[in-house]
Amino acid sequence: MDQILSLAATNLLSPIILSFALGVAAALARSDLNIPEAVAKGMSIYLLFAIGFKGGVSVADHGIDATLALSLVAGVVLSAVLPLIAFALLQVMGSLSRLDAAAVAAHYGSISIVTFVAATSVLSGSGIVSEGYMVAVAAAMEAPAILSALWLITRGGDSRRMDNDLLREIMLNGSIVLLVGSFFIGWITGVDGLAKIEAFIVSPFQGVLCLFLLDMGLVAGRGLRSSSGVLTPGVLAFGVVMPLVGATLGLATGLLLGVSTGGVALFMVLSASASYIAVPAAMRVALPEANPSIYLTLSLGVTFPFNLTLGIPIYVAVASALTGG
Amino acid sequence: MDQILSLAATNLLSPIILSFALGVAAALARSDLNIPEAVAKGMSIYLLFAIGFKGGVSVADHGIDATLALSLVAGVVLSAVLPLIAFALLQVMGSLSRLDAAAVAAHYGSISIVTFVAATSVLSGSGIVSEGYMVAVAAAMEAPAILSALWLITRGGDSRRMDNDLLREIMLNGSIVLLVGSFFIGWITGVDGLAKIEAFIVSPFQGVLCLFLLDMGLVAGRGLRSSSGVLTPGVLAFGVVMPLVGATLGLATGLLLGVSTGGVALFMVLSASASYIAVPAAMRVALPEANPSIYLTLSLGVTFPFNLTLGIPIYVAVASALTGG
Amino acid sequence: MDQILSLAATNLLSPIILSFALGVAAALARSDLNIPEAVAKGMSIYLLFAIGFKGGVSVADHGIDATLALSLVAGVVLSAVLPLIAFALLQVMGSLSRLDAAAVAAHYGSISIVTFVAATSVLSGSGIVSEGYMVAVAAAMEAPAILSALWLITRGGDSRRMDNDLLREIMLNGSIVLLVGSFFIGWITGVDGLAKIEAFIVSPFQGVLCLFLLDMGLVAGRGLRSSSGVLTPGVLAFGVVMPLVGATLGLATGLLLGVSTGGVALFMVLSASASYIAVPAAMRVALPEANPSIYLTLSLGVTFPFNLTLGIPIYVAVASALTGG
Amino acid sequence: METHKAKRVAIIIEQVMQSRLTDAMSKAGVTGWSVLPVLGGSGRSGAWSREGQVTRGAGMVQVICVVRPDRIDALLDAAFSVVERHIGIVTIGDCEVLRAERF
């Protein structure tokens, strides 16, 4: 408990969290502070490239762990199963239509790469190592949740929602391709490759993350301001309960696989986090009748800040305690 | 005098001034060189965040000076008083309408954060320290001048120019919020926080400033090309005289407050500089009849280059001489 | 031969080439991965500024070589002559109309600055020095080819294609101005200037180059996907043969001038490379009837990847062998 | 395909006035509009361009608003109250729309 509190305190007062808070505050106060779309997209490309590359280098450096393949499979299964749990939970807690519930469920099965990035920086700040291939697990967890959520709807007798175009869009969406691609580049070029671009992808990383979180705070704050009415208390509660449920499943998976302390924590983080880049796009195509205000506000306005501030310290502390790490 | 000349020479041949000159030259020669709006805005966000953060860290490091509160108050007073002087001076020197004169006056009461940034980099290049909270003084000086200039107009019997929306826009404009926000983040996280993001906000700072000044040179050059006709000789002269008047007031203020040599120099720089980010927007809303070519050309095309090249070395040399720093 | 192979292997597995390959692969697989236009332009401005500045600093550091002026003249001549050769070659190899052939020829006389940048990074990776003023030669080679190609057309009895506006646009296009301008800034400020902005223009350079090549891969891949049909086998072959012809001329020039090993390699690279920034714009204005799919696909989709992967190692190896460097 | 008569109003206005315009439109009961970027232009107050600008004062946007013919007067009154003292240009064109029930 002490460890959780101290980790949470350090975490809450870190530049990245404070930058996020600044963004939320500015948006709620209706300041005109804003970051151009192109700059925000540029930063997200930078972060994906850097995190993928570093993951690949770490695999090149430490060799392939026997559990790599198992972890990937576990990630796919988690991503596919979590929406079913989320959907069931929403039936109990919320008052959402089947369509809205399925759309929300898809987001919670998938992952938020910024949450993952923030967690790795807490881990490395605490000197806890993790498997480099966890970034590949993150990529593997992006898409299955979408298929799972669409199955929930079509199973309910609804017409076909999926076609080949959509399937390709989901599997080859930009963030998956960039994450996996830079992971392989890092793996192939290894520490020599890293040495060449370290001053670009390692040193300024935390700083870029600050500005990116400032932007996410601005977007989340604007969303909360305009859409705060759409969430009932039950749905709001889901935004905090579901990450804890997901984290528990992630914990069990990590312990079963026997990955490192950091690996367990990251399994928890990935399972706890909710997508806000890839899944919303797929939902607009496949479930256009679902209300985007609900899933975006829940994912970006509730669950993301929760994970960022309290979730990550909890997951890291629990993982440390249970693995003796 | 010698010191001024040598400082001016070093200054004139620094990469940042030469980058500005390159931009002006390219625009005057009608080259199609241009920096995308989103990239320019991204760089300005970076500079504001970095300068605010470093100011906050410096306060965290050196403790709060007893004069902090006094300096803030002095900044607010300076910003409110300078437009009155500018307005009076314009009545004498120029042939502008009351509206145009008031709009110009608002710009000269407020501040140019890039001029401030350029001055801090001259100071640190000369090994002169300044109070970290001067960045908060800069933020405090952004808005009062606008209210002061609008009072000049409404006092003249004109209809109401100010409403709550505009007041909020002025007080919470993006650059104030980002500067103050990152100042507090820097203050809270202190040197530990700085250590995490130093490679982002400290090391590449000068380089980003070069490209930003290249862009400002391009914009200033384009403005001079298309609007050079709008400025009468009297108004042009105002663009050089007013900074010197402002700097004198800033000097007196700094000496009275007893701040450091660098602090005095920065008070001069802030008083001498003219806004070109926040104030133009407020003027378009409140004084739409005032001609933007006049205030933009004067602020960005005349006063900014003057301060950048000659003003800053003069202010730093005078501050050094009079404080014995 | 061994050296070529080993250089090619190192080169092919470097982060920058793999990033380009990732971009091509993503585009061919129709992923929605894309880099915003503003970010791509921002990166190209960064690269031009950095490469120009470093070239200037190197001249300031090593003094002006007696061959500087000769090299500039040689560059201008090469750029003017290469289109004539390209045009003749296209008459033999291709089935293009005179207009299309002239437009393509203009591209091959001019240069690709990214290919130049990639080559300098291979050189510095191999510890081979080159003249800093080669960046000025690169700038000098941008424009003459355009005039030469237009002469080919007007000579053929076609109406006037050139006016003063177009001439100014060609001579003062953004990349020439930025390259030459930053070259002079680097020259004037020298190693002291470099020290101030090294953390911006040197350390992160390779990393930015990776993301820029990722973008070029995406654009090249999209072009290949939509325009692969427009190139006949003869024209395709031209895209590989012409760089080798150009490189041979560049080699002869470099050897004649007696520049360093790196200088010879860079003369080869410049002559071998084909423009895709400045020349396409001039062609749209002057030869609007020429099909842009042909010259863009050939330059960016065929010659650029060829030079990047195989060309550069070959040129460097040949230059080393023949200069004993 | 069945279409319905409507009016397409395009308002080119300074970016700093955008929220005031859309607020006035909302108050007038007009709830649907789209905002398009404008890169530059020229008019009686000279030429301008967005290139490299960081000042928040520069630049215009185009607000497009498709309305039922009977709403046009309320919309124009609202728009006029905002553009009155400001630079900007308001055009109204006839058009047909699909799915009129959406307006």
Added chain:
Amino acid sequence: METHKAKRVAIIIEQVMQSRLTDAMSKAGVTGWSVLPVLGGSGRSGAWSREGQVTRGAGMVQVICVVRPDRIDALLDAAFSVVERHIGIVTIGDCEVLRAERF
């Protein structure tokens, strides 16, 4: 100057649907269009803005398509098949064009 009658169709549609729309237009034999960015807007599903967005799900674009009057039905059928279940708005206006041989 000689001009010819034509129809100008403007379709404001979600960005994620853009390629589906233009594919449908191509299939219907319509081969000329331009895509314009939209910065933000408001409608029955609330207000939105592109500012700072990284999600691929947000945002609309405007597809502009100038067609000969006799092609308008094929175009509207194609457009309707895509926007039917999605948010979006289709307007059709009369216009004149130069160089009609280009369509």
Added chain:
Amino acid sequence: METHKAKRVAIIIEQVMQSRLTDAMSKAGVTGWSVLPVLGGSGRSGAWSREGQVTRGAGMVQVICVVRPDRIDALLDAAFSVVERHIGIVTIGDCEVLRAERF
């Protein structure tokens, strides 16, 4: 609200030709216009998109020009002289404007 008849001319033209077009318009006495970005499109010369482009040769813009009906011929002549040999499309529509004294 009082409105006046006007013409709304929209010219989609290559970005490299923009300054030539607006220069020609100025010479023809047309002084008001706005330039809008175009993200991509398709036509007889194939499809294109602005994504990730650094080449200055690619891409089109849309120039919008509202004129009094009696100015339309001068404007079209000016526009035609520039687009004649280039790709691009010129549409003319009827519209009403507020504040006609501004034109």
